[in-house]
Amino acid sequence: MDAVYIHIPFCKKICSYCDFCKIYLNDKFTLPYLNALLNEIKDRYQGEKIKTLYIGGGTPSCLSLKDLNYLFDIIKLFDLSELKEFTFECNINDINEEILKVLQSNGVNRLSIGIESFNENNLKFMNRFHTFDDVLDKINLCRSYNFNNINLDLIYGLPNESISILKKDLKLLLKLNPEHISTYSLIIEDNTMIGINQMVPVDEETDSEMYRIICQILKKNNYIHYEVSNFAKEGYASLHNINYWLNENYYGFGLSSHGYIGNVRYENTRSLTNYINGNYVLSEKLLSSSDDMDNTIMLGFRLLQGINLKYFYDKYSVNLQEKYDIKELVDKKYLLYKDGYLKINPKYIYMMNEILIKII
Numbered sequence: 001m002d003a004v005y006i007h008i009p010f011c012k013k014i015c016s017y018c019d020f021c022k023i024y025l026n027d028k029f030t031l032p033y034l035n036a037l038l039n040e041i042k043d044r045y046q047g048e049k050i051k052t053l054y055i056g057g058g059t060p061s062c063l064s065l066k067d068l069n070y071l072f073d074i075i076k077l078f079d080l081s082e083l084k085e086f087t088f089e090c091n092i093n094d095i096n097e098e099i100l101k102v103l104q105s106n107g108v109n110r111l112s113i114g115i116e117s118f119n120e121n122n123l124k125f126m127n128r129f130h131t132f133d134d135v136l137d138k139i140n141l142c143r144s145y146n147f148n149n150i151n152l153d154l155i156y157g158l159p160n161e162s163i164s165i166l167k168k169d170l171k172l173l174l175k176l177n178p179e180h181i182s183t184y185s186l187i188i189e190d191n192t193m194i195g196i197n198q199m200v201p202v203d204e205e206t207d208s209e210m211y212r213i214i215c216q217i218l219k220k221n222n223y224i225h226y227e228v229s230n231f232a233k234e235g236y237a238s239l240h241n242i243n244y245w246l247n248e249n250y251y252g253f254g255l256s257s258h259g260y261i262g263n264v265r266y267e268n269t270r271s272l273t274n275y276i277n278g279n280y281v282l283s284e285k286l287l288s289s290s291d292d293m294d295n296t297i298m299l300g301f302r303l304l305q306g307i308n309l310k311y312f313y314d315k316y317s318v319n320l321q322e323k324y325d326i327k328e329l330v331d332k333k334y335l336l337y338k339d340g341y342l343k344i345n346p347k348y349i350y351m352m353n354e355i356l357i358k359i360i
């Protein structure tokens, strides 16, 4: 067990597109929530050395300094003697000297910040508000506190977004020189403001064109495209997320978190009341070896390097090619062999879902 995810579900504002498990920040709930988190960790954690820790949300950065300090006390329950990566998700508007000091003194070494866009119309649509200059000041402040591993999130494919708006967003994002960039095509979920208002994203053709442009521009600027939606400068791919895509075990603590321990996948409740009352788990499923192989395929092909065939054999004592009928996909060059890996041809990465359906 190497990885721990902790979910902090509070947000100061709710974005129009967001279907993550989140609630408005309310001081009445933060302490009971953190107490429940402490109990869940005490119940479940078996003392393993943790290599990567990821505190996400919601918006962990919206907690008060007092609550944040309590959260970091809770984290001391883990054996962090071999910790390599400690990510903390921040909303850009929450970043200030006080919070950066607390994060720095508690060993956070990677920040993940939702920027999403710099375009005024896009931002208004998302119910988010900042200017490029605001963001630049905040990133400079992070740099002055020695945060030298920063991820920025970008959303593209919003209704009425043009290719030129996207290109401008990318240009500004690159000016900030982040070590890591995550780009997501807008998903319109039913129970969000934009879902309720039946908004329609850009058409599929524009969406794939936007994806192609993102890949091209980021590659030209020395970012390695290592996962479908993720790009990093050399040496800055997210260790925590790679552990997940390799289908390795991880703990998930907190409201709505998922975990995978032994051969059991579990999902926590999304009900704050249940969680605070100590009824953490919503469902648990014991996976068969065949289910686990399917997950290794579905997650592993998200990585551009593909799946290590020896690793697959060592884990399951069966060759991937024997378990799955991939001959036609290989013959048609949708799948490629390279250096002991089997990967989706980068040319067809935008068709990943169709390819996975064919394999599984």
Ligand SMILES: C[S@@+](CC[C@H](N)C(=O)[O-])C[C@H]1O[C@@H](n2cnc3c(N)ncnc32)[C@H](O)[C@@H]1O
Residues within 6 Å of the ligand: 017, 018, 019, 020, 056, 057, 058, 059, 089, 090, 091, 092, 112, 113, 114, 115, 116, 153, 154, 155, 184, 185, 186, 187, 188, 189
């Ligand atoms: C938990 S949020 C990030 C941290 C913080 N809460 C914030 O918003 O600044 C994770 C990221 O998922 C992406 N995301 C969330 N909902 C999305 C949607 N419906 N479509 C596309 N991307 C989405 C956004 O890029 C967002 O920054």
Ligand code: SF4
Residues within 6 Å of the ligand: 010, 011, 013, 014, 015, 018, 019, 020, 022, 057, 058, 059, 091, 114
């Ligand atoms: S995108 Fe982030 S800040 Fe916005 S509602 Fe979702 S979790 Fe909260």
